[in-house]
Amino acid sequence: MLEIKGLTAEIDGKEILKGIDLTIPQGEVHAVMGPNGAGKSTLSYVLSGREGYEVTGGTATFNGVDILAMEPEERAAAGIFLAFQYPVELPGVGNANFLRTALNSLRRARGEAELDAVQFLKQARAAVKKLAMSEDMLKRNVNVGFSGGEKKRNEILQMTMLAPKLALLDETDSGLDIDALRIVAEGVNASRGPDFSALVITHYQRLLDYIVPDHVHVLADGRIIRSGGPELAKELEAQGYAGIIGEAAEAA
Amino acid sequence: MPAVAETLETVRSVTGSTYKWGFETDLEMDLAPKGLNEDTIRLISDRKGEPEWLLAWRLKAFAMWQKMEEPHWAKPGYPVIDYQDIHYYAAPKKKGSGPKSLDEVDPELLRTYEKLGIPLKEQAILAGVEPGDEERLPMAVDAVFDSVSVATTFRSTLAKAGVIFCSISDAVREYPELVRQYLGSVVPAGDNFFAALNSAVFTDGSFVFIPKGVKCPMELSTYFRINAKNTGQFERTLIIAEDGASVSYLEGCTAPMRDENQLHAAVVELVAMDDAKIKYSTVQNWYPGDSEGRGGIYNFVTKRGACRGARSRISWTQVETGSAITWKYPSCILIGDGSVGEFYSVAVTNNHQMADTGTKMIHIGRNTNSTIIAKTISAGHSDSTYRGLVRMMPKAQNARNFTQCDSLLIGDQCGAHTVPYIESRNPSAKIEHEATTSKIAEDQLFYCRSRGLSQEDAVGLIVNGFCKDVLKELPMEFAVEAQKLLAISLEGSVG
Numbered sequence: 118m119l120e121i122k123g124l125t126a127e128i129d130g131k132e133i134l135k136g137i138d139l140t141i142p143q144g145e146v147h148a149v150m151g152p153n154g155a156g157k158s159t160l161s162y163v164l165s166g167r168e169g170y171e172v173t174g175g176t177a178t179f180n181g182v183d184i185l186a187m188e189p190e191e192r193a194a195a196g197i198f199l200a201f202q203y204p205v206e207l208p209g210v211g212n213a214n215f216l217r218t219a220l221n222s223l224r225r226a227r228g229e230a231e232l233d234a235v236q237f238l239k240q241a242r243a244a245v246k247k248l249a250m251s252e253d254m255l256k257r258n259v260n261v262g263f264s265g266g267e268k269k270r271n272e273i274l275q276m277t278m279l280a281p282k283l284a285l286l287d288e289t290d291s292g293l294d295i296d297a298l299r300i301v302a303e304g305v306n307a308s309r310g311p312d313f314s315a316l317v318i319t320h321y322q323r324l325l326d327y328i329v330p331d332h333v334h335v336l337a338d339g340r341i342i343r344s345g346g347p348e349l350a351k352e353l354e355a356q357g358y359a360g361i362i363g364e365a366a367e368a369a
Numbered sequence: 370m371p372a373v374a375e376t377l378e379t380v381r382s383v384t385g386s387t388y389k390w391g392f393e394t395d396l397e398m399d400l401a402p403k404g405l406n407e408d409t410i411r412l413i414s415d416r417k418g419e420p421e422w423l424l425a426w427r428l429k430a431f432a433m434w435q436k437m438e439e440p441h442w443a444k445p446g447y448p449v450i451d452y453q454d455i456h457y458y459a460a461p462k463k464k465g466s467g468p469k470s471l472d473e474v475d476p477e478l479l480r481t482y483e484k485l486g487i488p489l490k491e492q493a494i495l496a497g498v499e500p501g502d503e504e505r506l507p508m509a510v511d512a513v514f515d516s517v518s519v520a521t522t523f524r525s526t527l528a529k530a531g532v533i534f535c536s537i538s539d540a541v542r543e544y545p546e547l548v549r550q551y552l553g554s555v556v557p558a559g560d561n562f563f564a565a566l567n568s569a570v571f572t573d574g575s576f577v578f579i580p581k582g583v584k585c586p587m588e589l590s591t592y593f594r595i596n597a598k599n600t601g602q603f604e605r606t607l608i609i610a611e612d613g614a615s616v617s618y619l620e621g622c623t624a625p626m627r628d629e630n631q632l633h634a635a636v637v638e639l640v641a642m643d644d645a646k647i648k649y650s651t652v653q654n655w656y657p658g659d660s661e662g663r664g665g666i667y668n669f670v671t672k673r674g675a676c677r678g679a680r681s682r683i684s685w686t687q688v689e690t691g692s693a694i695t696w697k698y699p700s701c702i703l704i705g706d707g708s709v710g711e712f713y714s715v716a717v718t719n720n721h722q723m724a725d726t727g728t729k730m731i732h733i734g735r736n737t738n739s740t741i742i743a744k745t746i747s748a749g750h751s752d753s754t755y756r757g758l759v760r761m762m763p764k765a766q767n768a769r770n771f772t773q774c775d776s777l778l779i780g781d782q783c784g785a786h787t788v789p790y791i792e793s794r795n796p797s798a799k800i801e802h803e804a805t806t807s808k809i810a811e812d813q814l815f816y817c818r819s820r821g822l823s824q825e826d827a828v829g830l831i832v833n834g835f836c837k838d839v840l841k842e843l844p845m846e847f848a849v850e851a852q853k854l855l856a857i858s859l860e861g862s863v864g
Contacts, residue, residue, distance in 0.1 A: 165819050166818075166819075167815050167819075168811060168815065169811075188818070188824075189815060189818035189819050190818045190819075190821050190822060190823055190824075192819075193818070193819055193820060193821035194821055198819075198820075199819050201816065201819075204816070205810075205812045205813050205815075205816035206813075207813060207816070207817075207830070207831060207834055208834055208835065209833070209834030209835055209836070209837035209838070210830055210831065210833070210834035210837075214830075215817075215820075215830070218822060218826065218830060219817075219820035219821050219822060220821075222820070222821040222822050222823065222826065223821040226821065258834070275820065279820065279821070
C-alpha cells in the first residue's frame with residue numbers, strides 16, 4: 118500500500134506539490150489526471166527519487182516503509198517502478214544486457230539468486246511474445262533509434278520483466294497511436310492482480326478506456342482537488358479541467 | 370546527494386588502494402648500477418650474451434640519443450627525468466645457469482604470476498581445458514619480469530606449426546639473422562628520443578615469427594611486470610608475419626604501487642608481408658599513481674607497424690587505463706597496395722592521470738584503407754588528448770580514411786582534447802573525420818538507478834556502452850577483462 122500524506126516538494130525553490138494526500142491500497146489501480154503544470158510528473162519523480170526534486174514536507178510510505186529516505190535503486194528494490202514519459206537513450210548498451218543487469222540487481226538486493234543468460238533469455242522471450250513485440254527489441258540498444266511508440270512499449274517490457282509491486286506510469290499514453298495504446302494497456306492489465314498496484318498519470322481520458330482505474334484523482338496546482346470512481350474521468354472529458362477546477366474552487 | 374555529485378564522489382574515492390595489482394614480489398635481484406653510459410650498455414649486452422653487431426647497434430643508438438633533446442610537445446608535462454638515477458637492468462637472480470625450463474623458474478615468480486591471474490604451467494593450463502574443448506587452444510604467454518623474460522609457454526607446441534614465439538633475448542641468440550634483418554627496420558634507432566633510448570638499453574620483450582601461409586594456432590600474449598624499485602623497463606617487441614600468415618597477439622602490464630614515478634619506454638615493431646594479418650591488442654594497466662597524483666608509471670612508447678605487402682592488414686586495439694602519463698601513438702605505414710590499417714582505442718584517465726595518445730596512418734600504396742576509432746573517458750582531475758595524423762602520400766591513389774573520436778567527461782574538473790592532423794597530397798584520397806564530446810547525463814543515471822542499478826553499475830554500463838565499438842575488437846576473454854577494468858578504473862568499488 119502506498120500512503121502519501123501532506124507531501125510538499127519544490128524544484129529550484131519553486132513549490133510544485135503543495136500538500137498531496139493519496140492512498141493506493143494493494144491491488145488497486147489509481148489514475149491521476151490534471152492539466153499541464155499541475156505537478157503530475159513531479160509526483161512521479163518525487164516518488165521514485167529523482168535528483169533535483171526536493172521534498173519539503175509530508176511523508177510517503179510503501180508497505181509501511183518510508184521511501185523518501187531511500188536511493189532510487191533502493192526504491193526499485195522495494196518494488197517501485199517508474200515508466201518514463203520520455204524514456205532515456207543509452208547508446209551502446211544492449212536492451213537485453215540492460216534488462217538482465219537491472220533484473221539481477223533487484224534480485225541481488227532482495228537476496229534472490231541471479232539469473233544466468235539462459236534463464237534470463239527464456240523469460241525475456243516470453244515477455245516479448247506476451248506483449249506482441251519483435252524479439253529484435255532485445256538486441257537493439259536501449260531506446261536508441263526507437264520510435265515514440267517503441268520507447269513506451271519498451272517501458273512496458275521492462276515493467277513486465279521487473280514485475281514491480283507498484284508501477285508509476287507517467288503519461289505512458291502520450292505520443293501513442295491507438296494500436297500502440299492498446300498494446301501498452303494490455304501490458305498493464307496483464308500485470309494487474311492482488312500484488313500489483315499502479316498510479317497511472319495521464320492527461321486524457323482515452324487511456325482509461327483501456328486501463329479502467331479503481332479510483333480517479335484530479336491534480337491541479339499541486340493539490341488533489343477531487344477524487345472519485347472511473348466516472349470522474351468521463352466527467353472531466355465532458356467538462357474540461359477548467360470546469361472541475363472552477364467547481365472545486367467554489368466548493369472551497 | 371545529487372546523482373552527478375555522487376558520481377564525482379565515487380570517482381574521487383578511487384585511490385591506489387583499488388589497484389589490485391600493486392603488490393611487490395621480494396626477490397634477490399641482479400641489478401645494474403644506476404646510471405646510463407657505455408658501460409651500462411655493455412653490461413646489458415653482456416648479461417644477454419649478445420653478438421658484437423648488436424652491441425655496436427646499441428652504442429650507435431646511444432650516441433644518437435645523447436645528441437637528442439627530450440620532446441615536450443605532448444600535452445602532459447612532467448618533472449625532469451634524471452636518466453642517471455635509474456637502474457637499466459634488473460633481473461631475478463637465477464639459481465645456477467643453463468636453459469630456462471618452467472621447472473627451474475623461481476617458485477616465488479610463479480606465485481607472482483598466479484596472483485596476477487597469468488598461468489605459466491602448461492600442464493595446469495592444459496588440465497583446465499574442458500573435455501570436448503580441445504579445439505580451443507589456450508593462450509601462449511611470454512612473461513617479462515623487469516628486464517628479463519622468465520618463461521615462455523607453449524614454445525614447442527607452436528614450433529610444430531612453424532611459429533617462433535620467444536623472448537627477444539632468446540631470439541637474438543637463436544635466430545640472429547631474423548632479428549638482424551628486421552630490428553629497427555620499422556622504428557629506426559634514431560626515430561625519436563625515447564626510441565633511441567630504448568634502442569640503446571632495451572632489455573626484453575617478445576619475438577614472434579609466423580612463416581609463409583601459417584595461421585598461428587593459438588593467441589600469443591606477453592605479460593609485462595615491473596617489480597624492482599628505481600628501474601626503467603625498456604621493452605622491445607618484434608612481430609613478423611610472412612606472406613599469407615596471420616596472428617593475434619595480446620599484451621598486458623602491471624606494476625607495484627610506489628610513490629616514485631617509473632619509466633616504461635617500449636618500442637614495438639610489426640611487419641606484415643603480402644596478405645598477412647597482425648592483430649595487436651593491449652590492455653595497459655600500469656600503476657596510475659594515487660589520488661593525489663603521486664607515483665605511477667610514465668608510459669612513453671613507440672609502436673609502429675609496416676604493411677609492406679599487398680593486401681596486408683595491421684590492427685591495433687588498445688585499452689589504456691593505467692599509467693600516470695601515457696604517450697603513445699601505435700601507427701601503420703601502409704606501403705602495400707590495398708593494405709589496411711586499423712586503430713581502436715579506449716583511454717580512461719582518472720585522478721591526476723594524463724594521456725596523450727592516438728595514431729598515425731601513413732598511406733603510401735594505392736587503395737590503402739585506414740580506420741581510426743578513439744574513445745576517451747576522463748574523470749577526476751585528469752586530462753586526455755587524442756592526437757592523430759592521417760597522411761595521404763602522392764601515390765596513394767584512392768586511399769581512404771575514416772576517423773571517429775568521441776570523448777566522455779565525468780565531472781567538471783577533467784579535460785578532453787582532440788588534435789587531428791590531416792595531410793593529403795593525392796586528390797583522389799577520401800578522408801572523413803567525426804568527433805563528439807559528451808557527459809554522462811543525469812537522466813541516464815537516474816533511468817538506470819530507477820531500474821535498480823547502483824550508481825557505480827550505472828556508470829559502468831554507460832561507459833561500456835560508450836566503448837562498445839572498440840571493445841568488440843578485442844578477443845572475447847580480453848574484452849570481459851577490459852570491461853571489468855573500465856569499471857574498476859572509474860569506480861574503485863566495483864569488480
